[in-house]
Amino acid sequence: MVAASAEARILDAALVIPPPPTPFGAYVEATEVGSLLILSGMLPVVGHVPLYIGRIGSELSVADGYDAARTACLSGLSAARAHLGSLDRVRTVAKLGVYIAAVDDFREHPKVADGASELLLSVFGETRLPPRIVLGVSSIPLGMPVEVELILEIDR
Template sequence: MSSELATRLTELDLRLPDVSPPRGAYVPAVRSGSLVYVAGQVPMANGELVATGKVGGDVTPEEAYGLSRRCALAALAAAVSVAGRDAVAGVVKVVGYVASADGFTGQPGVVDGASDLFLAVFGEAGRHARSAVGVAELPLGAPVEIEVVFETSG
């Protein structure tokens, strides 16, 4: 992680989590050229899912916003793990999946948790293209899953 990125995370009182091992036949992140593609991240702590349920039902939109931030930090940790400590320079694309209760249409507000975190960490380099998608179910019963493409500097 670059000293600039490390400094910014410290200023924001954020710490990158350990990269969660995959629960399937994939890797957490892959670097291709100047891009790092991060597999979908669900809200984990110490290898365990921290929340289950559907947003707009068991999980409030405010809780899901925080879970989206947690997923974004996990995605950043995965990117750093493959790109090296000085390479992650910004965010290109975010796709957020929100397990949604019937009638819930606030997916963009939930995925704003990830987007807002990236803007706080990277400034203008954190601006990105984005999709926010409501789904019936997510792996392990997670309420939110965030997938990210990062830009690297070298």
């Protein structure tokens, strides 16, 4: 049995991929290095508008953080699709990094990061679920609570 393609999984799950993000500064959203597509840090924005502002455990809840991580990851998928033409060119997710702006005594980082991980699971399937790093930080650009880093192995 052939596994469903990423694009088919997106349709089946009725996922809405936002328009591709545009840079907030002097950088590009994606670049290819050999068989890797390296994406810039993705923020929880749609159309250059932040959907969440604040830190997890203060202004925002774990559920807000989960959704912010999912939203940032959706932006990453959108940037990848715009660069590649189709997410079906993704062979595997080589790395997921989730950076979380949280209060000092926050301990629920994995629950927030699951917003990105579970989205990738639904799009690419269990066999392409990536390793990840989850870090708590004191701040993220523009006051947002989450930044997601993705490195994808692609078909050339």
